[in-house]
Amino acid sequence: MEAEAAKYIGAGLATLGMIGAAVGVGNIFAGFLQGATRNPSAAGSQFTNLILGAALTEALGILAFVLGLLILFS
Amino acid sequence: MADPMHQFEVQKIVDLPDFSIPGVGVIDMAFTNSTLAMTLAAGAIVAFMAVSTAKVSVVPGRLQAMGEGAFSYIDNLTTSIIGHEGRKFFPFIFTLFLFILAMNILGLFLVFTATSQLAVTATLAIMTILLVLIVGFARNGASMYKLFVPAGVPWYMLLLVTPIEFISFLLRPATLALRLFGNMLGGHVALKVFAGFIISLGGLAAGGGLGLLGIPGAAVSLGGVVALTALEFLVAFLQAFVFAVLTCVYLNDVVNLGHHH
Numbered sequence: 001m002e003a004e005a006a007k008y009i010g011a012g013l014a015t016l017g018m019i020g021a022a023v024g025v026g027n028i029f030a031g032f033l034q035g036a037t038r039n040p041s042a043a044g045s046q047f048t049n050l051i052l053g054a055a056l057t058e059a060l061g062i063l064a065f066v067l068g069l070l071i072l073f074s
Numbered sequence: 075m076a077d078p079m080h081q082f083e084v085q086k087i088v089d090l091p092d093f094s095i096p097g098v099g100v101i102d103m104a105f106t107n108s109t110l111a112m113t114l115a116a117g118a119i120v121a122f123m124a125v126s127t128a129k130v131s132v133v134p135g136r137l138q139a140m141g142e143g144a145f146s147y148i149d150n151l152t153t154s155i156i157g158h159e160g161r162k163f164f165p166f167i168f169t170l171f172l173f174i175l176a177m178n179i180l181g182l183f184l185v186f187t188a189t190s191q192l193a194v195t196a197t198l199a200i201m202t203i204l205l206v207l208i209v210g211f212a213r214n215g216a217s218m219y220k221l222f223v224p225a226g227v228p229w230y231m232l233l234l235v236t237p238i239e240f241i242s243f244l245l246r247p248a249t250l251a252l253r254l255f256g257n258m259l260g261g262h263v264a265l266k267v268f269a270g271f272i273i274s275l276g277g278l279a280a281g282g283g284l285g286l287l288g289i290p291g292a293a294v295s296l297g298g299v300v301a302l303t304a305l306e307f308l309v310a311f312l313q314a315f316v317f318a319v320l321t322c323v324y325l326n327d328v329v330n331l332g333h334h335h
Contacts, residue, residue: 048151048319055316059249062256069259073079 014068021061028053078266084108111188115176155322171318178310190258199251202321210328220332257313261306271295
């Protein structure tokens with residue numbers, strides 16, 4: 001196998017790390033919706049925490065994305 | 075297909091003479107499209123705030139309501155996360171929020187997004203973390219170590235918790251920079267890839283015959299670009315907000331070290 005081809009396969013494999021971030025962010029919003037539909041009056045006050053959790057989880061997916069870019073362009 | 079990474083190339087607009095600092099090296103002082111995008115963003119914020127506060131009235135008009143809304147939104151944020159002392163850090167967080175928001179939104183209208191450059195986001199992240207360190211050491215002195223040693227944890231757990239806390243603290247500037255960079259880069263690449271599909275499928279359809287099947291594909295891609303652009307406006311606001319929230323959280327860790335409220 002050529003080195004160039006291995007590079008593209010590696011970059012593609014690196015982006016698989018985003019699966020975990022996708023599951024995590026989905027879990028956060030699912031949990032928020034479950035809580036918010038049970039107690040809608042408390043939903044507004046938890047918006048900042050919701051976004052914070054989603055951002056912290058998403059960062060790990062972004063790391064996989066950046067790793068893929070590093071493999072492609074370095 | 076057009077190169078989707080072309081939009082991120084930094085090009086010189088006005089080439090200024092190089093500036094050399096002894097011990098550091100030569101610094102390219104050229105006025106680039108990145109500098110232009112940041113200047114426009116800063117100018118847009120100043121213009122917006124100047125216009126919205128030009129005719130101040132007790133019953134705010136539309137523009138004044140927008141300005142006041144942005145102001146009180148971040149004011150509430152700092153007070154609710156950092157507490158009473160959040161007021162001190164409000165100017166820094168409000169500036170960060172507006173600057174990132176302006177760069178993100180201008181990036182959707184213009185050809186260049188300053189926040190899709192790692193150098194820009196890393197500078198903002200380093201500034202934030204330096205402020206956290208300076209405030210932390212100025213307020214707590216040597217008891218900064220409590221940041222890595224949470225109270226009420228048994229000593230045998232500390233052997234595990236302290237390294238994890240330390241590594242997560244070191245990763246904070248990296249994730250702060252990479253989150254904004256990755257979101258803006260990824261979003262704009264996706265936009266340009268879908269836009270490229272329209273052109274290449276349209277070119278296929280222009281050939282006639284079986285290539286006419288490309289027309290529905292191009293229509294779907296066009297719909298995708300419209301939907302993605304709408305999503306990108308949401309992401310542009312959300313990432314600026316997330317940066318502001320995380321700055322507040324990191325500042326809160328050192329301002330209220332040891333006594334949680």
